[in-house]
Amino acid sequence: MVRISAILLGAGESKRMGANKLLLPWGKKIVLIHCVDTLLQSIVKEVIVVRGDRTKLMDSQLKGRKVRVVMNPHYRRGMSTSIRRGIRAIDPNSHGILIALADMPFVSARTVNALVRAFAQGKGEIIVPSFRGRKGHPVLFHKRYKKELLQLRGDVGGKSIIERHPEEARLVRTKSEGVVKDIDTWKDYGKRVRK
DSSP: OOOEEEEEEEOOOOTTTTSOGGGSEETTEEHHHHHHHHHHHSSOSEEEEEEOGGGTHHHHHHTTSSOEEEEOTTGGGOHHHHHHHHHHHSOTTOSEEEEEETTOTTOOHHHHHHHHHHHHTTSOSEEEEEETTEEOSOEEEEGGGHHHHHTOOSSOOSHHHHHHOTTTEEEEEOSOGGGGOOOOSHHHHHHHHTO
């Protein structure tokens, strides 16, 4: 079976919220734990959680879960620093790297599994979920893109890599709007929590 390492990026500053959105209630859990549990319920082989120094509270919440937590001291320099930190912590024998965002609690384990299956079936070396024509997250990269992911700088994710290798990118259509929904503002959070 294909081995996929999932990196959950949870070191952001939540600037637009003014509070750490990952610690907000989400059902009976908090946003971060909900996202972690989604990955743990999927068929990925390991989960790496990248956190910043403002998110030490996460450690106690994560106790007892089969995840590896890595600290990114440079998170203020942008998302790329967390991606690099996570990649350095993954199992070197992994075939692919799933990059997930910890502020997207509507992503389901079913969607993650669909991405892993598409990758395992050789449908592409970069697997991107889509909802009604909109590209979303998480994104699954073949391990051969590890070097390019490590070269990312600033507040960017893997979009530039997808744009550089369009022939290798495959869209997996999903019926779940969760792949394009995040919680960046209080309005987003309030609207979606009530649903």
